[in-house]
Amino acid sequence: MEGDAKNLPLTDLDDRALMTLHVQGNSEAFGELFRRHRDRLWSVALRTLGDPEEAADAVQDGLISAYRNAASYRGDAAVTTWLHRIVVNACLDRVRRRTSRPTVALPDDDLAPEASRLTHTRDAMDERETALEINKALAALPPDQAAAVVLIDVEGWSVEEAALILDCPPGTVKSRCSRGRVKLAATLGHLRNPDSDGGVRPLPDSQVSTADSLVKGVGTR
């Protein structure tokens, strides 16, 4: 494999081959892995933590750790599972370190351009606001439940894969998911039944940029 791998473009190699090349000192291999998985890693981090700043720090901590400790990858799980595990751990470590868990951080001065906002259609605004409410509700969950719900229900990982990422038994993943869903059902009831309280509420202008961050994944760093 090795001889062939070194002669192929990195984009043609699978994740395991890229890990091997990285451990062997190839300076570009991890960059290709990063390009392949960064958006999903970002999604999990942001939706688990609910705060773009914290998520960015967690992703950086996790990916640098993965970069440096690649030799510890034993190949018993997919590379993407291994990367997710490291980043999710970095997220949960951050949560454990903070004394209280805020909901969604509101940036001070990174408001979306007014003209851009005005071009949104009503439907697009509704979708954005709905996504914001969902993300706020996710961020309000206990972090272990948020991580399980994000992995299973948002990102579509199997229970077994999520168990590997979260380093817990599959049954624990299921129970965390169920408990999280119950809370989300209570919080988001008006979204799934718009008539119950008048439908989706308009988003205050002060939260528009946060909505952009969470919906589009645009950080505020």
Place this chain on the structure above:
Amino acid sequence: MSDSYLLDDREAKARFEAPPASDVAVISLLRSLPPLTMPADLVAALEGRLPAHTALIEVPPAEVVDISTRRRPRWTAPLAVAASVALLLTLGAVVFRSTDATIVNANGPILASGTEYTAANLATAVPELLNAAGLSATNTVSEARIAPADPATIAATFAASPDSLGACIDAITDAPTAQLVTVDMATFRGIQVGVITTRVSGARGLTVSVVPTDCGANNASILDQIVIADL
């Protein structure tokens, strides 16, 4: 919202297997979330930061070797190179001048045992290899029981020539008097590697270093390193 706290583990797992309509609606909402894209500034920050950690890639901890001993004054480098080259002239000659890998007694220090090394078996597998190779304490071959590496299989590795092997040894060895005992081209955790065994005059034991196949001046990574009893 507080009803979730009333779910015991069994109930919660059962609820996962057969979610009620309220949970199904939540799942539907969650799955409607749009995919996210990592912000460009974070991408740029990471792309800038990751290469800076190249020199810091961590390997499993060595069992005996004190990392501080890996620091070598610059003035010792020429001595180390000289030692390596001298050793290679002695031991490497057979390997690099022989193109007939079928000559059993022509084995030099470069072997290809096919061993699948791990951190757990390194301490036992290397002595077994040295014994099987018939290597003695004076680095002379008594009787070959392991064929030398085929030159073709090491052509693209640090072991391809005395110069490249010397560069590798110099890169990973901090002791200017290090002597090469053997190199085994094998795998470590499934990765193609070279397992280099060296002896330092006056030091206890042999140092076994697992290195990538492109070991050299540009890659001094050591994937694992232990000290074993001398021959």
